[in-house]
Amino acid sequence: MDWIEEELRRLKGENLYRERRLREGFLDVCSNDYLGLRDHPEVIEAVVRVVRDAGVGSGASQLVSGYTRYHRELEDALAEFKGTPSCVLFGSGYLANVGLLQALAGEGDLILSDRLNHASIIDGCRLSKADVMIFEHGDYQHLEDLLRSTRKNYRRVLIVTDSVFSMDGDMANVQLLMDLCEKYECILVLDEAHATGTVGDKGRGSLEHFHLEWKEYVVMMGTLSKALGSYGAFVCASKRVCDLLVNRARSLIFSTAIPPALCAGAVTALQIIQRETWRLKRLRELSETLYKSLRGMGFEVMYHGTPILPIMVYSEERALRMSAHLLEKGVLLQAIRYPTVPKGSARLRLTASVRYSEDDIKTLLRALDDVKAF
Ligand SMILES: Cc1ncc(COP(=O)(O)O)c(C=O)c1O
Numbered sequence: 001m002d003w004i005e006e007e008l009r010r011l012k013g014e015n016l017y018r019e020r021r022l023r024e025g026f027l028d029v030c031s032n033d034y035l036g037l038r039d040h041p042e043v044i045e046a047v048v049r050v051v052r053d054a055g056v057g058s059g060a061s062q063l064v065s066g067y068t069r070y071h072r073e074l075e076d077a078l079a080e081f082k083g084t085p086s087c088v089l090f091g092s093g094y095l096a097n098v099g100l101l102q103a104l105a106g107e108g109d110l111i112l113s114d115r116l117n118h119a120s121i122i123d124g125c126r127l128s129k130a131d132v133m134i135f136e137h138g139d140y141q142h143l144e145d146l147l148r149s150t151r152k153n154y155r156r157v158l159i160v161t162d163s164v165f166s167m168d169g170d171m172a173n174v175q176l177l178m179d180l181c182e183k184y185e186c187i188l189v190l191d192e193a194h195a196t197g198t199v200g201d202k203g204r205g206s207l208e209h210f211h212l213e214w215k216e217y218v219v220m221m222g223t224l225s226k227a228l229g230s231y232g233a234f235v236c237a238s239k240r241v242c243d244l245l246v247n248r249a250r251s252l253i254f255s256t257a258i259p260p261a262l263c264a265g266a267v268t269a270l271q272i273i274q275r276e277t278w279r280l281k282r283l284r285e286l287s288e289t290l291y292k293s294l295r296g297m298g299f300e301v302m303y304h305g306t307p308i309l310p311i312m313v314y315s316e317e318r319a320l321r322m323s324a325h326l327l328e329k330g331v332l333l334q335a336i337r338y339p340t341v342p343k344g345s346a347r348l349r350l351t352a353s354v355r356y357s358e359d360d361i362k363t364l365l366r367a368l369d370d371v372k373a374f
Contacts, residue, residue, distance in 0.1 A: 015316035016337055026332035027360050029350055034198050034307045035279045036354040037229030037269045046268040050261040058257040062089070063246070066257030074263040075234070077270050081204055082192075082222070083214045084236040088245050089263070091255050093193050093223035096233035098124040099249030100221055101160065104187060104241075105130035110154040112146060114138070114161040116168060118191060119340070121160055130158075137165075140176045147184045157186040163206035164194035167341050167349060169308030171199065174206045181217050190220045197227025198307055203273050203280045224262065228269040232258035279354050283307055286361075287352040293365055294350075297372060307352035310336070311368075312345070319346035322371040329367035 011017040037043055050070055058066035071089055079087040090096035101124030105111050109130040113121060116137045125132045133150070135143040143159065151157060159181060161172040174190065181188045192205045200208025205222070207214055214220075216238050224232040235245060245252060273279065284305075291303040300312040313319040319335035326333050326348075337346045356364070 015320055021327070021332060021334075023332060025330075026327065027330055027356075027363055028332045029353075029356070029360075029364055030332060030334050030348075031351065031353065032194065032226035033229055033355060034227045034283055034351065034353050035203075035229070035269075035273060037227070037272060040229065040269070040272060042272060043229060043265045043268045047261045047265040050264040051259075054260040056259060056261070058259050060257065061253060061255060062257040063253055068257075068260045068263075070260035070263040070267075071257060074267050077267050078222075078234050079236055081270055081274075082196075082220055082236040083204065083207065084220065084238070086239040086242040087234050087236045088242040088252070089258060090233040090235065090249075090252055091258055092231065093118075093191075093221070093225060093233040094120040094123075095251040095255060096221045096223075096235055097121050097191065098127050099251030100189065100219065100235055100245065101125055101130075101158070102127045102250060103245050103248035104128075104189070104219070105156060105158050108154065109156040109158070110150060111158045111160055112143060112186075114165075114172065116165050117160065117162055118166055118193070121162070121191060125160070138170070138172065140173065140180065143177075144180060147180060147186070151184050151186075157184065158189055159186050160189040160191070162191045162193070164192075164199060164306050164308065166194055166308070167336060167347070168304075168310060169194075169302055169306045170304040171195075171206065171209070171306065173210075175210045175212060178212060178215065178218070182215075186217065188218045190218065192220050192222035193226055193233075194306065194308065196222040197273055198280070198283065199305075202277070203227070224258075224266045224269075227273070228266050230262050230265045230269065232262055232266065282354050283352055286354070286356065290350065290352055290361070294368065297365070297369055299368070299372070301350075309350045309352060310347040311350055312347050314344055314346060316344075316346045318374060319348060322348060322374050325371045325374060326367050329363075329370065331364055331367045 060066040075087040097120035105128040195205040197203045219237040224230040287307045294301045302310045316337045323335040336349045
């Protein structure tokens with residue numbers, strides 16, 4: 001077992017070793033709780049009520065006895081929010097992506113995947129046994145070249161992309177992707193993990209952002225774990241796609257359903273997003289203010305109108321040093337390194353959140369100013 005020591009030593013030597021940090025006691029500026037809903041009193045109240053009513057765990061897979069009225073209520077609310085006929089829940093975003101891709105594509109099919117897609121998409125592609133081709137990030141000319149030369153060789157073709165890219169904060173051009181899907185008869189799989197609750201006029205996601213209507217060939221996956229402040233995931237699609245997932249997605253069939261109480265928490269979060277529209281407005285204002293402040297301080301920050309504001313550092317070693325110093329100042333801002341992002345593109349993935357008070361923002365900017373010269 002000495003190889004384990006060697007492996008860990010190698011990771012440390014390359015500045016790629018990871019340690020978990022206890023969040024308590026720090027100003028957390030890298031979570032995905034964009035709308036500050038994870039501890040909203042109404043969300044907590046809904047969760048506690050259902051824990052009392054239905055217990056803590058769901059007790060079984062959705063296909064056995066783990067599917068309750070709370071799951072169905074959440075599916076109905078999500079389908080309405082995302083503008084699709086149907087919805088099906090999964091245990092997490094990771095499980096949704098691997099299950100969805102494995103169920104929709106197999107041998108004889110092709111998956112075209114953006115180079116910067118989330119790891120769960122990459123793993124889902126592998127699990128599907130379909131042929132996989134990677135197109136350059138956001139390069140839809142490259143994507144069309146691949147479609148033109150290969151479409152005829154395949155039964156089904158899926159195009160899969162994050163709609164808001166988790167580590168860069170930019171958006172896929174869903175309009176162009178839908179045009180390509182129509183032209184080449186493809187299925188479009190959108191990972192709306194970071195788009196749900198954050199983009200579009202009402203936070204409904206990328207279709208709303210681009211003023212597009214849902215079409216049958218569009219399959220949208222999203223998570224409850226980010227702007228909805230909870231845990232779990234969903235796929236919003238046509239009824240027949242959802243029925244197929246219930247029958248074929250192994251990560252749904254062979255895994256316990258999410259706890260009913262989390263479903264109730266997410267239903268409440270969806271209601272709050274639609275009622276307290278100031279949250280999304282505040283999130284957008286804050287994202288822009290943070291971007292301007294950081295740029296004014298001389299940082300290289302990426303900003304695409306989403307709450308993900310990566311401060312580019314490039315060197316893994318420097319990113320670690322900056323993150324450690326920020327921690328000393330009470331600020332938790334993790335260094336994001338390979339394999340989450342390509343080697344030599346380490347960053348501090350700052351996120352905007354409605355959680356931050358004016359004082360938090362001052363603390364954050366002061367601490368960042370300190371590490372600027374590191
Ligand atoms: C784009 C994207 N897809 C999927 C996931 C996985 O979601 P979850 O954390 O619910 O497993 C994440 C988050 O980690 C993500 O950023």
